[in-house]
Amino acid sequence: MYSYSGRILHIDLSSKETSVQTVSEEFLKKYLGGVGLASKLLYDNIKPGIDPLSPENVLTFSASAFGGTIVPVGTKHGIASKSPLTGFLGDSLSSSYWSQTIKRAGYDGIVIKGKSEDLIYLFIDDDDVHFKNAKHLAGLGCFETEEAIRDEIGDQNVRVCTIGLAGENLVKFACISNDRGRKAGRTGQGAVMGSKNLKAIALRGSKSINVANPEELSKKCFDLMKIAQGTPTEKYRILGTPANVLVMNRLATLPTKNFQAATWDKAELVSGEYLHEHYVEKTVACSGCPIACEHIAKVEDGPYKDARTKVEYESLFALGPCCGIDYMPAIIKACELCDFYGMDTMSTGVTVAWAMECYEKGIFTKKDTGGLDIKFGNHEPYIKLIEKIAKREGIGDLLAEGTKRASEKIGKGSKHFAMNVKGLECAGYDPRGLKTFALGCAVGTRGPCHNRSGAYEADIKGWTDRFTYDKEKGKYAAERENYAATFDSFVLCKFIRGCFEDYYKEASDLYTLTTGIEMTPDELKKTGERIWNLKKAFNIREGWTRKDDTLPPRIMKDPIPEGVAKGHLIKKKDLEFLKDAYYKARGWTKDGMIPKEKLVELGLDDIAKEVGV
Numbered sequence: 001m002y003s004y005s006g007r008i009l010h011i012d013l014s015s016k017e018t019s020v021q022t023v024s025e026e027f028l029k030k031y032l033g034g035v036g037l038a039s040k041l042l043y044d045n046i047k048p049g050i051d052p053l054s055p056e057n058v059l060t061f062s063a064s065a066f067g068g069t070i071v072p073v074g075t076k077h078g079i080a081s082k083s084p085l086t087g088f089l090g091d092s093l094s095s096s097y098w099s100q101t102i103k104r105a106g107y108d109g110i111v112i113k114g115k116s117e118d119l120i121y122l123f124i125d126d127d128d129v130h131f132k133n134a135k136h137l138a139g140l141g142c143f144e145t146e147e148a149i150r151d152e153i154g155d156q157n158v159r160v161c162t163i164g165l166a167g168e169n170l171v172k173f174a175c176i177s178n179d180r181g182r183k184a185g186r187t188g189q190g191a192v193m194g195s196k197n198l199k200a201i202a203l204r205g206s207k208s209i210n211v212a213n214p215e216e217l218s219k220k221c222f223d224l225m226k227i228a229q230g231t232p233t234e235k236y237r238i239l240g241t242p243a244n245v246l247v248m249n250r251l252a253t254l255p256t257k258n259f260q261a262a263t264w265d266k267a268e269l270v271s272g273e274y275l276h277e278h279y280v281e282k283t284v285a286c287s288g289c290p291i292a293c294e295h296i297a298k299v300e301d302g303p304y305k306d307a308r309t310k311v312e313y314e315s316l317f318a319l320g321p322c323c324g325i326d327y328m329p330a331i332i333k334a335c336e337l338c339d340f341y342g343m344d345t346m347s348t349g350v351t352v353a354w355a356m357e358c359y360e361k362g363i364f365t366k367k368d369t370g371g372l373d374i375k376f377g378n379h380e381p382y383i384k385l386i387e388k389i390a391k392r393e394g395i396g397d398l399l400a401e402g403t404k405r406a407s408e409k410i411g412k413g414s415k416h417f418a419m420n421v422k423g424l425e426c427a428g429y430d431p432r433g434l435k436t437f438a439l440g441c442a443v444g445t446r447g448p449c450h451n452r453s454g455a456y457e458a459d460i461k462g463w464t465d466r467f468t469y470d471k472e473k474g475k476y477a478a479e480r481e482n483y484a485a486t487f488d489s490f491v492l493c494k495f496i497r498g499c500f501e502d503y504y505k506e507a508s509d510l511y512t513l514t515t516g517i518e519m520t521p522d523e524l525k526k527t528g529e530r531i532w533n534l535k536k537a538f539n540i541r542e543g544w545t546r547k548d549d550t551l552p553p554r555i556m557k558d559p560i561p562e563g564v565a566k567g568h569l570i571k572k573k574d575l576e577f578l579k580d581a582y583y584k585a586r587g588w589t590k591d592g593m594i595p596k597e598k599l600v601e602l603g604l605d606d607i608a609k610e611v612g613v
């Protein structure tokens with residue numbers, strides 16, 4: 001095999017046993033790697049109905065087919081587990097050196113099940129797996145844990161992924177961090193790792209990664225890298241994703257004060273331009289990336305002096321406008337705290353915003369908040385609240401459950417403005433003014449996600465009128481999901497997508513030149529569809545029904561108050577119309593179930609027997 005090893009490492013933390021499963025080229029071609037392979041390994045190794053935080057849940061890691069090769073932006077890995085936030089399939093991506101080291105250690109994927117009695121970390125050293133005591137690492141921040149483990153092993157080239165205190169405390173939106181700040185952020189993978197008493201996984205690999213056609217691959221990659229350093233990626237290189245703030249504000253899709261508004265008169269103060277001019281000290285890149293979109297910001301003075309971290313649009317929207325915070329140093333500090341404790345910035349910000357609205361409506365009082373005056377925009381109590389969540393201290397214990405569970409517990413009408421779908425907090429594009437994206441948010445297998453859906457592209461690029469309801473939106477949503485599934489499974493960073501003229505042709509060529517496995521553009525399209533159906537099948541097996549594809553009540557009842565999308569909302573009947581169009585475009589039943597024939601057509605015969613109708 002080229003690039004792949006055909007080996008999946010299984011680790012049982014309860015029995016401390018390990019084994020290696022061999023998989024064929026045919027199997028790997030079907031699921032590629034990343035999210036696709038991680039989801040397949042999850043599907044095959046878990047029983048439906050289990051508690052996500054029980055030893056029966058599994059945590060799967062899958063390398064990229066391109067990881068460690070010359071293919072630019074290909075060094076990422078996928079992680080999947082049953083999500084403690086949604087109860088459905090949780091899948092996340094992270095990148096950089098840890099990703100390629102999975103392959104250098106000789107594996108395409110890792111499956112971890114069971115639960116250790118005490119806090120441990122794993123040291124996977126090529127073919128050897130060591131179960132190491134991690135009691136002394138308890139409570140350490142993510143970066144500190146990486147460094148402590150490298151020092152302990154005595155090798156600065158060991159790569160570590162880890163959880164922080166939030167993961168140890170089972171904060172339901174805890175993440176897994178690697179390479180000083182790369183994160184598998186969404187759906188609570190860090191809580192699953194914490195539930196297994198697994199603080200970290202250290203990797204060392206000495207194997208080489210060979211490709212099938214190095215000469216041709218080098219030529220194609222050289223051309224791609226040249227394009228990737230030009231106009232198509234300019235936005236990411238110059239301002240990074242924070243450039244979106246002012247764009248979203250103009251489009252009236254910038255979620256502000258817990259989605260009470262979609263424009264903000266203070267947007268300039270939290271814009272990518274402002275961040276760049278006043279706080280960005282340098283840009284950095286994931287391994288194997290010619291784009292370098294990561295902008296590291298540092299606060300030089302004031303109450304948050306020396307706070308330093310990278311700031312992305314999604315972190316910025318959630319911890320900035322969504323919480324009414326217009327003081328950039330506080331946002332940088334909040335991002336740094338999320339890095340330290342290992343929490344998803346998006347779910348953290350949207351959950352804090354929900355708490356702020358509860359407070360302003362009198363649902364929470366100072367007695368509930370431990371004396372904190374958590375009005376929108378008050379940055380000092382907001383910073384303290386983030387700490388409380390990670391520590392599960394006072395009101396933080398409730399907020400650590402995420403907006404769905406917290407609002408169910410509190411009641412008093414707070415569910416109306418709990419901004420989640422299926423339990424995952426919303427992304428930074430207000431769906432009321434983006435109807436295709438609204439559909440993507442409702443039907444997403446992991447919840448409302450701009451990364452897995454990409455349906456907003458149809459709205460923003462004008463392929464369809466973003467304010468109308470028409471059947472073509474179903475087709476666009478399905479097509480964007482399949483497209484995203486191929487990127488997330490190869491894995492390729494989506495920030496390179498503008499560099500392809502004919503994505504399916506060029507990407508399938510790259511795959512064939514790398515792995516030696518023939519792949520046509522049509523087969524690649526089918527692979528995206530297969531992976532999406534696999535994830536949907538997982539959810540069906542967990543009890544998904546059509547009513548789970550919905551939107552937060554606020555999106556369906558409260559119109560956007562001002563801006564170019566003023567008056568827009570998504571009424572239930574309009575959402576149901578869009579869902580019908582989407583299920584039809586997918587070839588599913590009116591109830592959103594997958595016909596057996598569709599699963600067989602996609603090569604998912606075993607799954608057809610289990611969940612097909």
Ligand code: SF4
Pocket residue numbers: 073095236284285286289290291292293294493494495
């Ligand atoms: S573009 Fe950014 S996120 Fe993507 S691989 Fe490069 S540095 Fe990483």
